Amino acid sequence: MARAPTGESSIARAARIIAAFTSDETSLTVTEIARRTGLHVATASRLIAELAAHGLLARGPGREVRVGVRLWELAARASPTSSLREAAMPYLEDLHAVVGHHAQLGVLDDDDVLFVERLSARDAVINYTQIAGRLPAHISSCGHVLLAYAPPEVRQRVLRRPMRRYTAATITTPDRLDEAWAAVRRQGYAFLPGHVHDDATGIAVPVRNALTEVVAALSIIVPNDEHAPAGLAALLAAARGVTRTLSGRR
Known part of the structure; x- marks a missing residue:
């Protein structure tokens, strides 16, 4: 060599x-x-x-x-996310049909969210994510879910690094991020209005494997208005479906 x-x-x-x-x-x-x-x-x-x-x-x-x-x-051929994407796609498609904006699947890679899949629409609200693209975990609803259930040392590593503020709503202080992640663990979802863009709300929920480990996050990006919470029920149902599929493949 x-x-x-x-x-x-x-x-x-x-x-x-x-x-x-x-x-x-x-x-x-x-x-x-x-x-x-x-x-x-x-x-x-x-x-x-x-x-x-x-x-x-x-x-x-x-x-x-x-x-x-x-x-x-x-x-x-070798990607460990292939089976995850395959399990999620039917539910992701149904979820996208319900919300009419963006539905996406992300995993944690280092301190970023790597987006495995994203379904969108022509007139959907603004969204910075792309398939095989990344976002810093501290700004993304998927990232909040994945970090909430990550090992403590992973969360501490993220908290020690500089964190860019995208909007006035972006959380960039360690204490507030810790509080936000604890809230995710209590309620089972992340709800981030205007954290990446003022006009968009990100909502994400965990996807688990047969061992109940959180292996991914399913999220929707919808307009930042009073209708944003309406997609949560469909999002939770989709995540349960993906989890059941992954559990059946153990």
Whole structure:
């Protein structure tokens, strides 16, 4: 395994190149990839060529670089979220039909919520989430649910990090976040009006496996008005359905 003078392996450098892409920026130039990874342009170009030869990256018409189909194929085949998404989809579709805005499924990855699936509508309220996209856990209704049931050391790690305020309603202080997570555990759901955007309310509930562990959060994003709580009953019913399905697959 070839190593750089710094001792870093080729695999580590290749992983940094792949990680340079985001859900918003799926196409990058070699120069931009080199800048983001801290690699010399020639080194980045050579590694990109090798990754492209294996289908893990691909070249666009203008020589820009994007994630290759082979990488997507391998990731989809091995993803631990595949069975979760499969179990959730029928209930997610029904939930989306009821609320008419956004219905989504998220899991905790490091200190972020990674969204496994999202169903939306053309005229739905604003929502920043994307499939395979991330949001900081402290601002998301899914994040509040996942952190509420996470091990204490995970919550403490989140509380020690700087937390961006998105709106006046965003909770960014440790004491208030602890109180919010305790409320989630008492009532069984998170209700966050205007925490990510003033016009939107996020409501989320836990999804459990056969061992009753919280493995995901199901949420809806609806307009921030007096009708927002109306979707909670459908959301709770959908989460129970996903939980039953996962429990039956033990």
